Every structure is written in structure tokens, then in C-alpha cells.
Amino acid sequence: MAPPDKEPTIKLLLIGPSNSGKTALLLRYVDDIFDTDSATATIGVDFRVKKLSVGGKPHRLLLFDTAGQERFRTLTSSYYRNAQGCILVYDVSNRESFLSMDHWFGECAKYAEPGIVMYLVGSKIDKAGARTVTAEEGKALADRHGAGFVEASSKTRENVRTPFIDVVNKIIETPELMDPKLTKKRRDTAINIGQDQDDTAGAACVC
Template sequence: MAPTSASEDSLPVLKILLIGPSGAGKSALLLRYCEDQFDPESTTATIGIDFKMKKLAVRGKGYRLNIFDTAGQERFRTLSTSYYRGAHGVILVYDISNKKSFASMEKWVDEARLNANPEAVLYFVGTKLDKVAAGGRAVSFEEGKAFAEAQGAAGFCEVSSKTRENVKRPFVEVVDQIVQKPQLIAGAAPSAKAVNFDMGSLPSNPCSC
């Protein structure tokens, strides 16, 4: 049975950020997760901030995710940092077929720790797993996992937005870690309408499970 609008409005809201270098595949991951779409021709970089909503149930309880896809270009870094405020989880994304993309992760970790709540859950994702079959891997699974563990991240996985492989996993595991931190979700808004940002100024594309 589909939930009523009243029950949907009462769902706790969790703010999740996707961060990482330009070209890492953040937008493709978000689009595949929220709308189950993949555009193989898309090479357009996110301008500023993109935003989508997604409903997710973890441990038998429903949540509404506000997911922010932040631009990876240097000129948008100042804009992006203001969106760390109130974030419950930060997913750091790199391209496993690009060594430079992975090498930039330390910088992104530093930015997250500087701007996000110290309690916010950090999770690492390596994208473009589909390129492995064609010999396109530049960063091993072991390298990615070891780096995530060294940074004290809540988890790590590799995904393919093209094939859907593991696409849901980082979001489910991030929320699972968030909800185990009562002090972190204590202030979660009971409705998407109560979240403190101007939805009219963002390219909003609501979606649900």
C-alpha cells in the first residue's frame, strides 16, 4: 500500500552530499539511483548544485533523503562548502579508471572534515566499475578500500551507473550508519518542507522508491 501524503510528510529528512572531482560520475550515480536512468552521451558537468529527493526504508523505518550533487570544478568550491551545513552523510566519489581522480580524494576528505558535522558519516565510492572488463581499471579495489579504512570511513564500494551494479548500496549503507547515531539525527526535520534551503533556487527532481 502506498503511504499517504501525511505519512510521507512525517518522514525524517536526511541530508546526503555527493562530493568529488569533476568527471567522477556523481551525477550519473544520482540519476541512476533516483530515476533509474543512464545517459551514455552525457558529458555535461554539474553547474553549482543539483538536488534530488528519494524515499528509503532502513531497519524498518522510512526516511526521505535530500541528496545534493555538488560540482567538482574548483570555481564552484566556495558555493559547495555552504551546503555541508546540516549534512548527515557525505559520499565521496572517484573514478576507478582515473588515477588522478583517486589521488584527489585526500583533498576532498579534508574539505568534508573542515565543513561538515564531525559526526557526519563518510562513505567512499569508486565509479565506472563497468570499465574493468575492458581493462580500464587504474585504481584497484584494495587501494580504494585501504584508503577508505585509513580515513575512518563508514564504508566503501565500487559501482557502475551504466549497469546498475551496487548503485543502491552506498545510499542504503550510509543511511544505516546515520540512523545508528541518535545524536546525529536528533535534529532531522520531520518533513521535506522544513529543510532549511530554498528549493525554488535549485533544479529539483523529486523521486521515490
């Protein structure tokens, strides 16, 4: 087995509004625990490491659970750097939580690396009687942003592993996301395109 510092590393972010179920999803996936007493808002950023084998090859999965509160937004934006995947989480029993997701997709587009793998999760499906968002609405939103989609329950374990497995597999299948040199090239290309667009906009303004 490769030493830890030689194992391929994958960085994933969990983002979304406060109390959407991000921390519960992370704890169920990494530690297989569900503790309602610990269901408090994340302060800043929580961090977990999980070892996993993909195709018989060991990988290190770095998982960042970011705070959903507005006052931590500047703190968490720096954690987007070098992230290869982003799992966006909303609460199916909270309509406002779902309606905020366009904003969170915008955050990801603004701060994350070009080509980052995005995946939308509708959490807390165990609260069936309190559901205010349909699965069809969640899937339509994910499709609109080019993201994967699943509904899950950290309480019952239903579909908890799905978003992590799907995102990791997609990242590994994308050489540009696994090779630091290709990642830098992709980032520099995106910056140059952005500068060209700014120059074009400026020229149009002057004319």
C-alpha cells in the same frame, strides 16, 4: 503514513572531482537511468529527493550532487551544513581522480558536521580495461579516513544502491545524527574544542 513535513529527513552529499561519476551514480539510484548524453559537469549543485522506507518507517532522503570544479568550491561549501552523510566518488579509470580524494576528505572534515558518515565509492568499474586504481587501494584509503567503501558501476547498476543504503542505515543507527538538538550540541562542542585549541596554540606562541 506520516505527512511529508513530519517524516525524518536525511541529507546526503555526493562530492569528488569533476567527471568522477557522481551525477551518473545519483541518477541511477534515484531514477534508474543511465544517459551518456547527460554526462556533463554539474554546474553548482544538483538536487534530488527520494522517499524510502527504513524498518517500515518512511524517510525523506535529500541528495545534493555538488560540482567538482574549483570555481564552484565556495558555492558548494555552504551545502555541507546539516548534512548527515557524505559519499565521495572517484573514477577507477582515472588515477588523478583517485589521488585527489585526500583533498575531498579534507573538504568534508573542514565543512561538514562532526561525526558525519563518510563513504568512498570507486565508480566506472565497467571500464575494466582502463582501470588504473585497484580495489585494494580504494579500501585502504577508505580505512584510513574511517569511511565505508565499495566499487560500483552506474552503467551496469552494480553496487549502485550499496553506498546509499549503508550510509542511511549508519545514520539512522546514530541518534546524534537524527536528532537536531543533539546535532546542535555536537556542533557547539566541536566549536568549543576548536576554540580551546586555538587558545592553546596562541598561548604557546606568546610563550
